[in-house]
Amino acid sequence: MPAAPVPPQLRDIGIARAEFVRDTAAKYGIDATTIEGALAKASIRDSVIAAMSRPAEAKPWSAYRPIFLTPARIDGGRAFLAANRDALARAEAQYGVPAEIIAAIIGVETSYGGNKGSYPVIDALYTLAFFYPRSGDPAKLARENQREAFFRDELGQLFALGKETGFDITALKGSYAGAMGWGQFMPSSYRQYAVDGDGDGRRDLFEDLDDVFASIANYFVQKGGWQRGGRVMVPALRDGAADYNAESIDAMEPLSAFVARGFRTDQPIAPDTPTNLVRLDGAAGPEYWLVFNNFRAITKYNTSRLYATAVYQLAEAIAGREVGAPATAPTTVPAATPAVELPAT
Numbered sequence: 001m002p003a004a005p006v007p008p009q010l011r012d013i014g015i016a017r018a019e020f021v022r023d024t025a026a027k028y029g030i031d032a033t034t035i036e037g038a039l040a041k042a043s044i045r046d047s048v049i050a051a052m053s054r055p056a057e058a059k060p061w062s063a064y065r066p067i068f069l070t071p072a073r074i075d076g077g078r079a080f081l082a083a084n085r086d087a088l089a090r091a092e093a094q095y096g097v098p099a100e101i102i103a104a105i106i107g108v109e110t111s112y113g114g115n116k117g118s119y120p121v122i123d124a125l126y127t128l129a130f131f132y133p134r135s136g137d138p139a140k141l142a143r144e145n146q147r148e149a150f151f152r153d154e155l156g157q158l159f160a161l162g163k164e165t166g167f168d169i170t171a172l173k174g175s176y177a178g179a180m181g182w183g184q185f186m187p188s189s190y191r192q193y194a195v196d197g198d199g200d201g202r203r204d205l206f207e208d209l210d211d212v213f214a215s216i217a218n219y220f221v222q223k224g225g226w227q228r229g230g231r232v233m234v235p236a237l238r239d240g241a242a243d244y245n246a247e248s249i250d251a252m253e254p255l256s257a258f259v260a261r262g263f264r265t266d267q268p269i270a271p272d273t274p275t276n277l278v279r280l281d282g283a284a285g286p287e288y289w290l291v292f293n294n295f296r297a298i299t300k301y302n303t304s305r306l307y308a309t310a311v312y313q314l315a316e317a318i319a320g321r322e323v324g325a326p327a328t329a330p331t332t333v334p335a336a337t338p339a340v341e342l343p344a345t
Helices: 014-028 032-040 046-052 061-068 071-083 085-095 099-110 121-130 138-165 187-193 209-222 255-260 293-299 305-318
Strands: 233-235 274-282 285-291
Touching: 014 032, 014 121, 014 138, 032 121, 032 138, 046 121, 061 274, 061 305, 071 085, 071 099, 071 305, 085 099, 085 209, 099 209, 099 305, 121 138, 138 187, 187 209, 255 274, 274 293, 274 305, 285 305, 293 305
Parallel strands: none
Antiparallel strands: 233 285, 274 285
16 A cells, blocks of 8 residues: 655745745746745645546556547547637648647547646646655655656746736646646646747637647647657567567667567558557557657657557547557567558658
8 A cells, every 4th residue: 555645734845935936036037026926825735636646647558548538538529620620730731740639639638628627727836846745655755856846847937937928827727737728738838839829929728729739739849759640659469478668768769679579560661660669558468569759759748658549549539540459469470571661741
């Protein structure tokens, strides 16, 4: 049984809070009294600590997949795609990110705008910036300290965002992690990757869908390195008792390296294509997937490979394409034949 999170009232954050005010004022040119005034309105929320202590990504794929790959979410995605076809097409044409991928991100993040979050963003970030939950496990302490520092930086970025946009940051609502808008951007991502999709002079990820679509696509390209027309993932055929699971999605190797390890695909992919391989705990046993640069791009939106797989499979379902199931048991695979490289699109 994991240790319960340390209750907020057992931690003294007075010195850290004062340092935060001083550093944020200096870094972003904001009057310290303004920062103090906003923080005075923030509340520590035990519900944020509890939610952060049990993220969905901690589930196995067999339990994670049914959360997002449901008939209601697929049908909702198709309706959303149809209702916003022109705006999504414009974003796809400009950035090369398929409309169904953009729609799937919004479907996973906010159920197509139906649940953009009810937490005051400043409360969520204030809680996690100074009271990030501690498990009590010494092996996890460094990671927990790192996460708290991340959220403290995001709280500072929220003040900068308010200065740049004119938003009243004490009125913004979002997730328990402080993510905002249709696409659930953290403050730093909002500042760096949000774009004005319709030329009205504003970057509004709360109400303006042109801005939302363009900003999600821009994020994929600028941070994720999304490649127009590139693959995301394909089922892996497993030879004998071959086993592998990528330690880092970023550590791509040529497809031929995975063929040598006993994993192949029946799809025409060039042997030198940068590839990785992930193993997921499926309902029928382990699933093996060959993944490519655009899978890695999705993990820049959320680092979980479960998340990236759910987004891709939801996008395929929204587009009416069937997602092939990888072999869950060793398969005798015939000797590899030379792959045929697909023409560029």
